[in-house]
Amino acid sequence: MAYMYMPGATAVGITYDGGVVMASERRIAYGNFVVSKTTKKTFKITDFVGACCAGMVADMQVLAMQMKAMTKIRKMELKREIPPNSVAKMMSTMMYERRYYPLMTQVIVGGVDGDAVIYTLDPLGSVLPDDYASVGTGAEMALGVLDQEFKPKMSEKDAVNLAVKSIKSAIMRDNASGDGIDVLVVDKNGTREFTAN
Template sequence: MAVVEGYYSQSVPKTVNFNPYSDNGGSVVAVAGEDYAIIAADTRLSAGFSIYTREQSKLFRLSNTTVLGCTGCWCDTLTLTRILEARLQMYLHEHQKPMATPAVAQMLSTMLYYKRFFPYYVSNILAGLDADGRGCVFSYDPIGHCERSNYRAGGSAGALLQPLLDNQIGYKNMENVPKEPVPAEKALAIIKDGFISAAERDIYTGDSILINVITKDGVSVDKFKLRQD
Protein backbone atom coordinates (compact mmCIF):
# COMPACT_ATOMS: atom_id res chain seq x y z
CA MET A 1 0.00 0.00 0.00
CA ALA A 2 1.09 3.56 -0.68
CA VAL A 3 -0.36 6.69 0.93
CA VAL A 4 -1.22 9.49 -1.49
CA GLU A 5 -2.71 12.70 -0.04
CA GLY A 6 -4.23 10.90 2.89
CA TYR A 7 -5.76 8.05 0.88
CA TYR A 8 -4.67 4.49 0.47
CA SER A 9 -3.94 3.44 -3.13
CA GLN A 10 -3.16 -0.01 -4.35
CA SER A 11 -0.66 -0.62 -7.16
CA VAL A 12 -2.27 -1.78 -10.39
CA PRO A 13 -0.68 -4.43 -12.62
CA LYS A 14 0.75 -3.03 -15.80
CA THR A 15 -0.93 -4.00 -19.04
CA VAL A 16 1.33 -5.35 -21.75
CA ASN A 17 -0.20 -5.60 -25.20
CA PHE A 18 0.59 -8.60 -27.37
CA ASN A 19 -0.23 -8.76 -31.06
CA PRO A 20 0.50 -12.09 -32.77
CA TYR A 21 -0.04 -10.60 -36.23
CA SER A 22 2.20 -8.49 -38.40
CA ASP A 23 1.21 -6.88 -41.69
CA ASN A 24 4.08 -7.27 -44.13
CA GLY A 25 2.24 -5.55 -46.98
CA GLY A 26 2.04 -6.53 -50.61
CA SER A 27 -0.68 -6.59 -53.25
CA VAL A 28 -1.99 -9.25 -55.61
CA VAL A 29 -4.18 -9.06 -58.73
CA ALA A 30 -5.72 -11.85 -60.80
CA VAL A 31 -7.66 -11.80 -64.07
CA ALA A 32 -9.29 -14.77 -65.80
CA GLY A 33 -10.22 -15.06 -69.46
CA GLU A 34 -11.69 -17.61 -71.81
CA ASP A 35 -8.58 -19.80 -71.90
CA TYR A 36 -6.11 -18.16 -69.53
CA ALA A 37 -5.62 -16.79 -66.04
CA ILE A 38 -3.10 -14.15 -65.01
CA ILE A 39 -2.03 -13.54 -61.42
CA ALA A 40 0.53 -10.95 -60.33
CA ALA A 41 1.97 -9.77 -57.02
CA ASP A 42 4.62 -7.27 -56.03
CA THR A 43 7.91 -8.35 -54.47
CA ARG A 44 8.28 -5.89 -51.58
CA LEU A 45 8.24 -7.43 -48.10
CA SER A 46 8.10 -4.74 -45.42
CA ALA A 47 6.91 -3.83 -41.95
CA GLY A 48 6.00 -0.23 -41.22
CA PHE A 49 8.67 1.95 -42.79
CA SER A 50 11.25 -0.85 -42.95
CA ILE A 51 11.80 -2.92 -46.10
CA TYR A 52 12.98 -6.44 -45.36
CA THR A 53 13.56 -7.45 -48.97
CA ARG A 54 12.71 -6.21 -52.44
CA GLU A 55 12.75 -9.62 -54.13
CA GLN A 56 10.22 -11.79 -52.30
CA SER A 57 7.77 -13.71 -54.46
CA LYS A 58 4.23 -13.92 -53.09
CA LEU A 59 3.04 -16.34 -55.77
CA PHE A 60 2.97 -20.07 -55.02
CA ARG A 61 2.62 -22.50 -57.91
CA LEU A 62 0.48 -25.38 -56.69
CA SER A 63 0.23 -27.21 -60.03
CA ASN A 64 0.55 -26.58 -63.77
CA THR A 65 -2.92 -25.01 -63.76
CA THR A 66 -3.16 -23.41 -60.30
CA VAL A 67 -1.28 -20.53 -58.65
CA LEU A 68 -1.98 -18.98 -55.25
CA GLY A 69 -1.17 -15.37 -54.37
CA CYS A 70 -0.79 -14.49 -50.68
CA THR A 71 -0.13 -11.16 -48.99
CA GLY A 72 -0.27 -10.02 -45.39
CA CYS A 73 1.45 -11.64 -42.41
CA TRP A 74 4.41 -13.47 -43.93
CA CYS A 75 4.75 -16.10 -41.20
CA ASP A 76 1.06 -17.00 -41.64
CA THR A 77 1.60 -17.10 -45.41
CA LEU A 78 4.44 -19.61 -45.06
CA THR A 79 2.48 -21.78 -42.63
CA LEU A 80 -0.65 -21.81 -44.79
CA THR A 81 1.12 -22.55 -48.06
CA ARG A 82 3.26 -25.34 -46.58
CA ILE A 83 0.20 -27.11 -45.20
CA LEU A 84 -1.63 -26.61 -48.49
CA GLU A 85 1.26 -27.96 -50.56
CA ALA A 86 1.53 -30.99 -48.25
CA ARG A 87 -2.14 -31.80 -48.74
CA LEU A 88 -1.79 -31.44 -52.49
CA GLN A 89 1.12 -33.88 -52.45
CA MET A 90 -0.98 -36.37 -50.47
CA TYR A 91 -3.78 -36.03 -53.02
CA LEU A 92 -1.34 -36.53 -55.89
CA HIS A 93 0.13 -39.71 -54.41
CA GLU A 94 -3.29 -41.13 -53.60
CA HIS A 95 -5.12 -40.31 -56.85
CA GLN A 96 -2.18 -40.17 -59.30
CA LYS A 97 -3.32 -36.81 -60.67
CA PRO A 98 -3.09 -33.19 -59.53
CA MET A 99 -6.07 -31.59 -57.85
CA ALA A 100 -8.22 -29.36 -60.10
CA THR A 101 -8.34 -25.63 -59.41
CA PRO A 102 -11.97 -25.54 -58.11
CA ALA A 103 -11.15 -28.42 -55.76
CA VAL A 104 -8.07 -26.58 -54.48
CA ALA A 105 -10.27 -23.53 -53.94
CA GLN A 106 -12.71 -25.53 -51.84
CA MET A 107 -9.94 -27.16 -49.81
CA LEU A 108 -8.35 -23.78 -49.09
CA SER A 109 -11.73 -22.46 -47.96
CA THR A 110 -12.06 -25.37 -45.53
CA MET A 111 -8.54 -24.82 -44.19
CA LEU A 112 -9.22 -21.14 -43.54
CA TYR A 113 -12.55 -21.88 -41.85
CA TYR A 114 -10.88 -24.47 -39.61
CA LYS A 115 -8.73 -21.63 -38.22
CA ARG A 116 -11.63 -19.19 -37.85
CA PHE A 117 -11.08 -18.62 -34.11
CA PHE A 118 -7.44 -17.65 -34.69
CA PRO A 119 -7.43 -16.93 -38.44
CA TYR A 120 -4.50 -16.63 -40.78
CA TYR A 121 -3.83 -12.91 -41.34
CA VAL A 122 -3.47 -13.41 -45.08
CA SER A 123 -5.20 -12.09 -48.19
CA ASN A 124 -5.56 -15.02 -50.60
CA ILE A 125 -6.37 -15.04 -54.31
CA LEU A 126 -6.31 -18.32 -56.25
CA ALA A 127 -6.10 -18.33 -60.04
CA GLY A 128 -6.04 -21.12 -62.58
CA LEU A 129 -7.98 -23.14 -65.14
CA ASP A 130 -11.05 -25.24 -64.42
CA ALA A 131 -11.88 -28.66 -65.86
CA ASP A 132 -13.15 -27.06 -69.09
CA GLY A 133 -9.96 -25.04 -69.60
CA ARG A 134 -11.60 -21.73 -68.71
CA GLY A 135 -9.84 -19.24 -66.47
CA CYS A 136 -11.12 -18.81 -62.93
CA VAL A 137 -10.27 -16.61 -59.96
CA PHE A 138 -11.23 -17.33 -56.35
CA SER A 139 -11.00 -14.74 -53.59
CA TYR A 140 -11.33 -15.25 -49.84
CA ASP A 141 -12.00 -13.46 -46.61
CA PRO A 142 -9.88 -14.36 -43.54
CA ILE A 143 -12.23 -17.13 -42.36
CA GLY A 144 -12.69 -18.90 -45.66
CA HIS A 145 -15.65 -17.43 -47.52
CA CYS A 146 -14.90 -18.13 -51.19
CA GLU A 147 -16.18 -16.33 -54.27
CA ARG A 148 -15.46 -17.14 -57.90
CA SER A 149 -15.07 -14.22 -60.30
CA ASN A 150 -13.19 -13.15 -63.41
CA TYR A 151 -10.96 -10.60 -61.68
CA ARG A 152 -9.96 -9.62 -58.16
CA ALA A 153 -7.44 -7.47 -56.31
CA GLY A 154 -6.29 -7.86 -52.72
CA GLY A 155 -3.63 -6.85 -50.25
CA SER A 156 -2.53 -3.44 -49.07
CA ALA A 157 -3.38 -1.72 -52.38
CA GLY A 158 -6.47 -3.79 -53.10
CA ALA A 159 -8.78 -0.79 -52.61
CA LEU A 160 -6.79 1.12 -55.24
CA LEU A 161 -6.55 -1.70 -57.78
CA GLN A 162 -10.10 -3.08 -57.62
CA PRO A 163 -11.84 0.04 -59.05
CA LEU A 164 -9.52 -0.05 -62.07
CA LEU A 165 -10.42 -3.67 -62.69
CA ASP A 166 -14.11 -2.90 -62.27
CA ASN A 167 -13.83 -0.26 -64.96
CA GLN A 168 -11.45 -1.84 -67.45
CA ILE A 169 -12.30 -5.54 -67.03
CA GLY A 170 -15.83 -5.59 -65.62
CA TYR A 171 -17.13 -2.50 -67.46
CA LYS A 172 -19.08 -1.48 -64.34
CA ASN A 173 -21.62 1.33 -64.84
CA MET A 174 -20.53 1.79 -68.45
CA GLU A 175 -23.14 2.19 -71.18
CA ASN A 176 -22.91 1.37 -74.87
CA VAL A 177 -19.73 -0.63 -74.35
CA PRO A 178 -19.61 -4.16 -75.77
CA LYS A 179 -18.78 -6.47 -72.87
CA GLU A 180 -16.50 -8.78 -74.79
CA PRO A 181 -13.98 -11.22 -73.29
CA VAL A 182 -10.73 -9.49 -72.43
CA PRO A 183 -7.72 -10.88 -74.34
CA ALA A 184 -4.64 -11.85 -72.37
CA GLU A 185 -2.53 -9.03 -73.83
CA LYS A 186 -4.99 -6.37 -72.68
CA ALA A 187 -5.37 -7.93 -69.23
CA LEU A 188 -1.60 -7.99 -68.82
CA ALA A 189 -1.33 -4.31 -69.78
CA ILE A 190 -4.10 -3.34 -67.33
CA ILE A 191 -2.39 -5.22 -64.51
CA LYS A 192 0.90 -3.46 -65.16
CA ASP A 193 -0.77 -0.03 -65.34
CA GLY A 194 -2.63 -0.73 -62.11
CA PHE A 195 0.51 -1.68 -60.21
CA ILE A 196 2.34 1.37 -61.53
CA SER A 197 -0.43 3.59 -60.14
CA ALA A 198 -0.67 1.67 -56.86
CA ALA A 199 3.08 1.99 -56.25
CA GLU A 200 2.67 5.78 -56.34
CA ARG A 201 0.07 5.73 -53.56
CA ASP A 202 0.90 2.73 -51.37
CA ILE A 203 4.28 2.49 -49.65
CA TYR A 204 3.81 -1.25 -49.06
CA THR A 205 3.63 -1.98 -52.79
CA GLY A 206 6.66 -1.52 -55.02
CA ASP A 207 10.03 -2.63 -56.38
CA SER A 208 8.71 -5.05 -59.04
CA ILE A 209 5.88 -7.42 -59.84
CA LEU A 210 6.02 -11.11 -60.67
CA ILE A 211 3.43 -12.23 -63.21
CA ASN A 212 2.28 -15.80 -63.80
CA VAL A 213 0.31 -16.48 -66.97
CA ILE A 214 -1.59 -19.77 -66.76
CA THR A 215 -2.69 -21.53 -69.95
CA LYS A 216 -3.26 -25.11 -71.08
CA ASP A 217 0.48 -25.24 -71.90
CA GLY A 218 1.49 -24.50 -68.31
CA VAL A 219 2.63 -21.46 -66.32
CA SER A 220 4.91 -18.80 -67.79
CA VAL A 221 6.65 -16.26 -65.56
CA ASP A 222 7.32 -12.60 -66.28
CA LYS A 223 8.75 -9.75 -64.23
CA PHE A 224 8.07 -6.03 -64.42
CA LYS A 225 9.98 -3.30 -62.57
CA LEU A 226 8.23 -0.72 -60.38
CA ARG A 227 9.53 2.26 -58.45
CA GLN A 228 11.95 1.36 -55.64
CA ASP A 229 11.57 4.29 -53.24
Template sequence: MRATIGNMVMSKNVTKIFQIDEHLALAGAGNVGDILSLVRMLRAETKLYRARVGREMSVKALATLTANILNGTKYFPYFGWFLIGGYDEKPNLYSVDMAGGMTEDKYVSAGSGMEFAYAVLENEYKEDMSVDEGVKLAVKAINTAIKRDVFTGDGILVVKITKEGYRELDKKEVDKILKTL
Protein backbone atom coordinates in the same frame (compact mmCIF):
# COMPACT_ATOMS: atom_id res chain seq x y z
CA MET B 1 9.20 -7.67 -54.62
CA ARG B 2 9.36 -6.34 -51.11
CA ALA B 3 7.39 -7.18 -48.00
CA THR B 4 6.42 -4.41 -45.61
CA ILE B 5 5.08 -4.11 -42.09
CA GLY B 6 3.52 -0.69 -41.77
CA ASN B 7 6.06 1.77 -43.08
CA MET B 8 9.04 -0.58 -42.59
CA VAL B 9 10.48 -2.75 -45.36
CA MET B 10 10.98 -6.22 -43.84
CA SER B 11 12.41 -7.89 -46.92
CA LYS B 12 13.43 -6.68 -50.36
CA ASN B 13 13.18 -10.10 -52.00
CA VAL B 14 9.85 -11.82 -51.39
CA THR B 15 7.80 -13.91 -53.79
CA LYS B 16 4.06 -13.41 -53.50
CA ILE B 17 2.83 -15.85 -56.17
CA PHE B 18 3.38 -19.57 -55.71
CA GLN B 19 2.85 -22.46 -58.10
CA ILE B 20 0.82 -25.13 -56.33
CA ASP B 21 0.47 -27.59 -59.24
CA GLU B 22 0.78 -27.54 -63.05
CA HIS B 23 -2.31 -25.34 -63.53
CA LEU B 24 -2.79 -23.93 -60.02
CA ALA B 25 -1.32 -20.98 -58.14
CA LEU B 26 -1.78 -19.02 -54.94
CA ALA B 27 -0.98 -15.35 -54.42
CA GLY B 28 -0.93 -13.98 -50.92
CA ALA B 29 -0.90 -10.64 -49.15
CA GLY B 30 -0.17 -10.55 -45.45
CA ASN B 31 2.15 -12.38 -43.08
CA VAL B 32 4.89 -14.05 -45.14
CA GLY B 33 5.36 -16.94 -42.69
CA ASP B 34 1.66 -17.76 -42.72
CA ILE B 35 1.53 -17.59 -46.52
CA LEU B 36 4.54 -19.92 -46.88
CA SER B 37 3.11 -22.38 -44.34
CA LEU B 38 -0.19 -22.52 -46.23
CA VAL B 39 1.63 -22.94 -49.57
CA ARG B 40 3.57 -25.95 -48.21
CA MET B 41 0.35 -27.52 -46.92
CA LEU B 42 -1.53 -26.95 -50.19
CA ARG B 43 1.32 -28.35 -52.29
CA ALA B 44 1.30 -31.50 -50.15
CA GLU B 45 -2.48 -31.81 -50.36
CA THR B 46 -2.50 -31.42 -54.16
CA LYS B 47 0.19 -34.11 -54.49
CA LEU B 48 -1.86 -36.46 -52.29
CA TYR B 49 -4.97 -35.67 -54.33
CA ARG B 50 -3.16 -36.44 -57.58
CA ALA B 51 -1.86 -39.74 -56.14
CA ARG B 52 -5.30 -40.78 -54.86
CA VAL B 53 -7.50 -39.57 -57.71
CA GLY B 54 -5.10 -39.71 -60.64
CA ARG B 55 -5.61 -36.15 -61.86
CA GLU B 56 -4.91 -32.58 -60.89
CA MET B 57 -7.15 -30.88 -58.34
CA SER B 58 -9.57 -28.32 -59.83
CA VAL B 59 -9.21 -24.63 -59.09
CA LYS B 60 -12.51 -24.61 -57.19
CA ALA B 61 -11.44 -27.62 -55.11
CA LEU B 62 -8.15 -25.89 -54.19
CA ALA B 63 -10.03 -22.70 -53.26
CA THR B 64 -12.51 -24.71 -51.17
CA LEU B 65 -9.69 -26.60 -49.45
CA THR B 66 -7.96 -23.29 -48.69
CA ALA B 67 -11.21 -21.80 -47.35
CA ASN B 68 -11.79 -24.85 -45.15
CA ILE B 69 -8.25 -24.72 -43.74
CA LEU B 70 -8.58 -21.00 -43.00
CA ASN B 71 -12.04 -21.38 -41.46
CA GLY B 72 -10.73 -24.17 -39.23
CA THR B 73 -8.05 -21.84 -37.89
CA LYS B 74 -10.14 -18.67 -37.58
CA TYR B 75 -9.52 -18.40 -33.82
CA PHE B 76 -5.77 -18.65 -34.44
CA PRO B 77 -5.76 -17.38 -38.02
CA TYR B 78 -3.36 -17.26 -40.88
CA PHE B 79 -2.84 -13.52 -41.32
CA GLY B 80 -3.28 -13.19 -45.03
CA TRP B 81 -5.61 -12.70 -47.94
CA PHE B 82 -5.28 -15.27 -50.66
CA LEU B 83 -5.97 -15.38 -54.38
CA ILE B 84 -6.35 -18.85 -55.90
CA GLY B 85 -6.14 -19.03 -59.67
CA GLY B 86 -5.69 -21.57 -62.35
CA TYR B 87 -7.01 -23.35 -65.37
CA ASP B 88 -9.00 -26.58 -65.57
CA GLU B 89 -11.71 -26.55 -68.27
CA LYS B 90 -11.53 -22.75 -68.20
CA PRO B 91 -9.73 -20.04 -66.25
CA ASN B 92 -10.94 -19.62 -62.66
CA LEU B 93 -10.08 -17.11 -59.96
CA TYR B 94 -11.06 -17.03 -56.28
CA SER B 95 -10.44 -14.74 -53.35
CA VAL B 96 -10.21 -16.36 -49.90
CA ASP B 97 -10.10 -14.28 -46.72
CA MET B 98 -8.44 -15.25 -43.44
CA ALA B 99 -11.72 -16.58 -41.97
CA GLY B 100 -12.36 -18.84 -44.97
CA GLY B 101 -14.77 -16.65 -46.92
CA MET B 102 -14.47 -17.63 -50.59
CA THR B 103 -15.57 -15.58 -53.61
CA GLU B 104 -15.23 -16.39 -57.31
CA ASP B 105 -14.74 -13.44 -59.63
CA LYS B 106 -13.29 -12.35 -62.98
CA TYR B 107 -10.63 -10.21 -61.28
CA VAL B 108 -9.51 -9.81 -57.68
CA SER B 109 -6.98 -7.81 -55.73
CA ALA B 110 -5.56 -8.07 -52.22
CA GLY B 111 -3.13 -6.10 -50.14
CA SER B 112 -2.63 -2.53 -49.02
CA GLY B 113 -2.96 -1.04 -52.51
CA MET B 114 -6.01 -3.03 -53.52
CA GLU B 115 -8.30 0.03 -53.72
CA PHE B 116 -6.06 1.57 -56.36
CA ALA B 117 -5.78 -1.71 -58.27
CA TYR B 118 -9.56 -2.23 -58.15
CA ALA B 119 -10.14 1.26 -59.58
CA VAL B 120 -8.14 0.28 -62.68
CA LEU B 121 -9.62 -3.23 -62.90
CA GLU B 122 -13.24 -2.09 -62.60
CA ASN B 123 -12.74 0.68 -65.13
CA GLU B 124 -10.90 -1.33 -67.80
CA TYR B 125 -11.82 -5.04 -67.48
CA LYS B 126 -13.75 -6.49 -70.42
CA GLU B 127 -15.33 -9.96 -70.62
CA ASP B 128 -13.72 -10.85 -73.95
CA MET B 129 -10.11 -9.91 -73.11
CA SER B 130 -7.29 -12.09 -74.39
CA VAL B 131 -4.72 -13.48 -71.96
CA ASP B 132 -2.20 -10.86 -73.08
CA GLU B 133 -4.74 -8.05 -72.62
CA GLY B 134 -5.49 -9.40 -69.14
CA VAL B 135 -1.78 -9.47 -68.30
CA LYS B 136 -1.39 -5.87 -69.46
CA LEU B 137 -4.38 -4.83 -67.33
CA ALA B 138 -2.99 -6.64 -64.27
CA VAL B 139 0.39 -4.94 -64.71
CA LYS B 140 -1.32 -1.57 -65.03
CA ALA B 141 -3.41 -2.18 -61.89
CA ILE B 142 -0.39 -3.23 -59.81
CA ASN B 143 1.72 -0.39 -61.17
CA THR B 144 -1.01 2.07 -60.17
CA ALA B 145 -1.05 0.63 -56.64
CA ILE B 146 2.76 0.90 -56.43
CA LYS B 147 2.64 4.55 -57.50
CA ARG B 148 -0.23 5.60 -55.20
CA ASP B 149 0.08 3.43 -52.05
CA VAL B 150 3.17 3.91 -49.87
CA PHE B 151 2.74 0.46 -48.28
CA THR B 152 2.60 -1.48 -51.56
CA GLY B 153 5.88 -3.19 -52.37
CA ASP B 154 7.88 -2.51 -55.48
CA GLY B 155 8.29 -4.89 -58.39
CA ILE B 156 5.68 -6.75 -60.38
CA LEU B 157 5.53 -10.53 -60.67
CA VAL B 158 3.23 -11.85 -63.39
CA VAL B 159 2.16 -15.43 -63.94
CA LYS B 160 0.12 -16.77 -66.86
CA ILE B 161 -1.84 -19.96 -66.24
CA THR B 162 -3.37 -21.35 -69.41
CA LYS B 163 -4.28 -24.73 -70.83
CA GLU B 164 -0.54 -25.17 -71.50
CA GLY B 165 0.31 -24.64 -67.81
CA TYR B 166 1.99 -22.20 -65.44
CA ARG B 167 4.50 -19.67 -66.75
CA GLU B 168 6.14 -16.80 -64.91
CA LEU B 169 6.97 -13.78 -67.04
CA ASP B 170 10.55 -12.59 -66.73
CA LYS B 171 11.48 -9.03 -65.75
CA LYS B 172 12.15 -8.02 -69.37
CA GLU B 173 8.63 -9.06 -70.40
CA VAL B 174 7.08 -7.09 -67.54
CA ASP B 175 9.27 -4.05 -68.25
CA LYS B 176 8.19 -4.17 -71.91
CA ILE B 177 4.54 -4.07 -70.82
CA LEU B 178 5.24 -1.19 -68.42
CA LYS B 179 6.72 0.85 -71.26
CA THR B 180 3.43 0.58 -73.19
CA LEU B 181 1.34 2.00 -70.32
Protein backbone atom coordinates in the same frame (compact mmCIF):
# COMPACT_ATOMS: atom_id res chain seq x y z
CA MET C 1 -1.12 1.35 -32.31
CA ALA C 2 -0.59 -2.32 -33.24
CA TYR C 3 -2.48 -1.79 -36.50
CA MET C 4 0.44 0.10 -38.04
CA TYR C 5 2.56 -3.06 -37.98
CA MET C 6 0.18 -5.01 -40.20
CA PRO C 7 2.11 -5.73 -43.41
CA GLY C 8 0.88 -4.13 -46.61
CA ALA C 9 0.89 -5.45 -50.16
CA THR C 10 -1.04 -5.53 -53.42
CA ALA C 11 -1.98 -8.62 -55.43
CA VAL C 12 -4.39 -9.05 -58.34
CA GLY C 13 -5.96 -11.93 -60.25
CA ILE C 14 -7.57 -11.64 -63.69
CA THR C 15 -9.30 -14.22 -65.89
CA TYR C 16 -8.83 -14.05 -69.64
CA ASP C 17 -9.82 -16.16 -72.65
CA GLY C 18 -8.17 -19.47 -71.77
CA GLY C 19 -6.33 -18.67 -68.57
CA VAL C 20 -5.62 -16.66 -65.45
CA VAL C 21 -3.04 -13.97 -64.68
CA MET C 22 -1.94 -13.36 -61.08
CA ALA C 23 0.46 -10.60 -60.13
CA SER C 24 1.90 -9.06 -56.97
CA GLU C 25 4.54 -6.54 -56.05
CA ARG C 26 7.63 -7.55 -54.06
CA ARG C 27 7.84 -5.23 -51.03
CA ILE C 28 7.22 -6.25 -47.42
CA ALA C 29 6.64 -3.27 -45.14
CA TYR C 30 5.69 -3.10 -41.47
CA GLY C 31 4.46 0.40 -40.69
CA ASN C 32 7.04 2.76 -42.16
CA PHE C 33 9.81 0.15 -42.23
CA VAL C 34 10.61 -1.71 -45.46
CA VAL C 35 11.63 -5.23 -44.45
CA SER C 36 12.28 -6.72 -47.90
CA LYS C 37 12.29 -5.62 -51.54
CA THR C 38 12.56 -9.08 -53.13
CA THR C 39 9.77 -11.20 -51.66
CA LYS C 40 7.85 -13.47 -54.00
CA LYS C 41 4.10 -13.46 -53.30
CA THR C 42 2.97 -15.61 -56.26
CA PHE C 43 2.87 -19.38 -55.79
CA LYS C 44 2.45 -22.36 -58.11
CA ILE C 45 0.18 -24.83 -56.29
CA THR C 46 -0.30 -27.43 -59.07
CA ASP C 47 0.53 -27.43 -62.78
CA PHE C 48 -2.83 -25.74 -63.46
CA VAL C 49 -3.52 -23.76 -60.26
CA GLY C 50 -1.66 -20.80 -58.78
CA ALA C 51 -2.12 -18.32 -55.94
CA CYS C 52 -0.99 -14.87 -54.86
CA CYS C 53 -1.30 -13.16 -51.50
CA ALA C 54 -1.27 -10.00 -49.42
CA GLY C 55 -0.59 -9.89 -45.68
CA MET C 56 1.76 -12.13 -43.73
CA VAL C 57 3.88 -13.84 -46.38
CA ALA C 58 5.15 -16.44 -43.90
CA ASP C 59 1.57 -17.62 -43.33
CA MET C 60 1.03 -17.90 -47.09
CA GLN C 61 4.32 -19.74 -47.60
CA VAL C 62 3.22 -22.37 -45.06
CA LEU C 63 -0.27 -22.56 -46.61
CA ALA C 64 1.17 -22.94 -50.13
CA MET C 65 3.56 -25.67 -48.99
CA GLN C 66 0.74 -27.60 -47.29
CA MET C 67 -1.52 -27.17 -50.34
CA LYS C 68 1.18 -28.48 -52.71
CA ALA C 69 1.52 -31.60 -50.56
CA MET C 70 -2.26 -32.11 -50.20
CA THR C 71 -2.93 -31.66 -53.92
CA LYS C 72 -0.20 -34.17 -54.83
CA ILE C 73 -1.74 -36.74 -52.50
CA ARG C 74 -5.24 -36.01 -53.84
CA LYS C 75 -4.00 -36.28 -57.45
CA MET C 76 -2.54 -39.72 -56.73
CA GLU C 77 -5.84 -40.84 -55.16
CA LEU C 78 -8.05 -39.52 -57.99
CA LYS C 79 -5.56 -40.11 -60.84
CA ARG C 80 -6.44 -36.73 -62.40
CA GLU C 81 -5.63 -33.04 -61.99
CA ILE C 82 -7.20 -31.23 -59.02
CA PRO C 83 -9.47 -28.40 -60.29
CA PRO C 84 -9.06 -24.83 -58.98
CA ASN C 85 -12.39 -24.87 -57.10
CA SER C 86 -11.24 -27.94 -55.14
CA VAL C 87 -7.93 -26.25 -54.30
CA ALA C 88 -9.81 -23.13 -53.13
CA LYS C 89 -12.16 -25.24 -50.98
CA MET C 90 -9.27 -27.20 -49.44
CA MET C 91 -7.45 -23.94 -48.67
CA SER C 92 -10.66 -22.45 -47.25
CA THR C 93 -11.11 -25.44 -44.93
CA MET C 94 -7.53 -25.13 -43.66
CA MET C 95 -8.00 -21.40 -43.00
CA TYR C 96 -11.37 -21.89 -41.28
CA GLU C 97 -9.94 -24.61 -39.01
CA ARG C 98 -7.43 -22.00 -37.80
CA ARG C 99 -10.05 -19.27 -37.26
CA TYR C 100 -9.12 -18.76 -33.59
CA TYR C 101 -5.44 -18.28 -34.56
CA PRO C 102 -5.94 -17.18 -38.17
CA LEU C 103 -3.42 -17.17 -40.96
CA MET C 104 -3.11 -13.42 -41.52
CA THR C 105 -3.20 -13.51 -45.29
CA GLN C 106 -5.65 -12.68 -48.05
CA VAL C 107 -5.34 -15.07 -50.98
CA ILE C 108 -6.35 -15.13 -54.63
CA VAL C 109 -6.47 -18.69 -56.05
CA GLY C 110 -6.84 -19.16 -59.79
CA GLY C 111 -6.48 -21.77 -62.45
CA VAL C 112 -7.86 -23.60 -65.44
CA ASP C 113 -10.24 -26.55 -65.51
CA GLY C 114 -11.90 -26.07 -68.87
CA ASP C 115 -12.81 -22.52 -67.88
CA ALA C 116 -10.51 -19.99 -66.24
CA VAL C 117 -11.62 -19.16 -62.68
CA ILE C 118 -10.36 -17.19 -59.68
CA TYR C 119 -11.44 -17.17 -56.03
CA THR C 120 -10.65 -14.69 -53.26
CA LEU C 121 -10.15 -16.04 -49.73
CA ASP C 122 -10.04 -13.97 -46.55
CA PRO C 123 -8.12 -15.01 -43.38
CA LEU C 124 -11.14 -16.96 -42.08
CA GLY C 125 -11.61 -18.94 -45.30
CA SER C 126 -14.53 -17.25 -47.09
CA VAL C 127 -14.44 -18.24 -50.79
CA LEU C 128 -15.62 -15.60 -53.28
CA PRO C 129 -15.55 -16.45 -57.01
CA ASP C 130 -15.04 -13.58 -59.47
CA ASP C 131 -13.69 -12.65 -62.91
CA TYR C 132 -11.04 -10.39 -61.40
CA ALA C 133 -9.99 -9.44 -57.87
CA SER C 134 -7.44 -7.54 -55.82
CA VAL C 135 -6.33 -7.89 -52.20
CA GLY C 136 -4.09 -5.94 -49.85
CA THR C 137 -3.53 -2.35 -48.81
CA GLY C 138 -3.32 -1.24 -52.44
CA ALA C 139 -6.47 -3.10 -53.51
CA GLU C 140 -8.62 0.03 -53.84
CA MET C 141 -6.19 1.63 -56.30
CA ALA C 142 -5.78 -1.59 -58.27
CA LEU C 143 -9.55 -2.16 -58.43
CA GLY C 144 -10.01 1.38 -59.73
CA VAL C 145 -8.03 0.34 -62.82
CA LEU C 146 -9.53 -3.16 -63.05
CA ASP C 147 -13.14 -1.92 -62.82
CA GLN C 148 -12.54 0.49 -65.70
CA GLU C 149 -10.54 -1.71 -68.05
CA PHE C 150 -11.42 -5.39 -67.45
CA LYS C 151 -13.27 -7.04 -70.33
CA PRO C 152 -14.44 -10.66 -70.48
CA LYS C 153 -12.50 -12.90 -72.90
CA MET C 154 -9.43 -10.64 -73.10
CA SER C 155 -6.25 -11.93 -74.74
CA GLU C 156 -3.40 -13.12 -72.51
CA LYS C 157 -1.25 -10.14 -73.49
CA ASP C 158 -4.03 -7.66 -72.58
CA ALA C 159 -4.66 -9.44 -69.26
CA VAL C 160 -0.96 -9.38 -68.33
CA ASN C 161 -0.73 -5.69 -69.27
CA LEU C 162 -3.84 -4.90 -67.20
CA ALA C 163 -2.52 -6.82 -64.18
CA VAL C 164 0.79 -4.95 -64.34
CA LYS C 165 -0.97 -1.60 -64.86
CA SER C 166 -3.25 -2.17 -61.85
CA ILE C 167 -0.31 -3.12 -59.59
CA LYS C 168 1.62 -0.05 -60.81
CA SER C 169 -1.34 2.21 -59.93
CA ALA C 170 -1.31 0.76 -56.40
CA ILE C 171 2.47 1.22 -56.12
CA MET C 172 2.04 4.91 -57.02
CA ARG C 173 -0.25 5.58 -54.02
CA ASP C 174 0.42 2.81 -51.47
CA ASN C 175 3.74 3.15 -49.62
CA ALA C 176 3.54 -0.50 -48.52
CA SER C 177 3.66 -1.70 -52.16
CA GLY C 178 6.57 -1.53 -54.60
CA ASP C 179 9.94 -2.87 -55.81
CA GLY C 180 8.96 -4.80 -58.94
CA ILE C 181 6.11 -7.06 -60.02
CA ASP C 182 5.96 -10.87 -60.19
CA VAL C 183 3.49 -12.34 -62.70
CA LEU C 184 2.14 -15.91 -62.77
CA VAL C 185 0.18 -17.05 -65.86
CA VAL C 186 -1.87 -20.26 -65.78
CA ASP C 187 -3.40 -21.77 -68.93
CA LYS C 188 -4.14 -25.20 -70.42
CA ASN C 189 -0.40 -25.71 -71.02
CA GLY C 190 0.54 -25.15 -67.37
CA THR C 191 2.09 -22.26 -65.42
CA ARG C 192 4.67 -19.63 -66.38
CA GLU C 193 6.29 -17.04 -64.14
CA PHE C 194 8.15 -13.85 -64.99
CA THR C 195 9.01 -10.44 -63.57
CA ALA C 196 7.60 -7.20 -65.01
CA ASN C 197 9.01 -3.72 -64.55
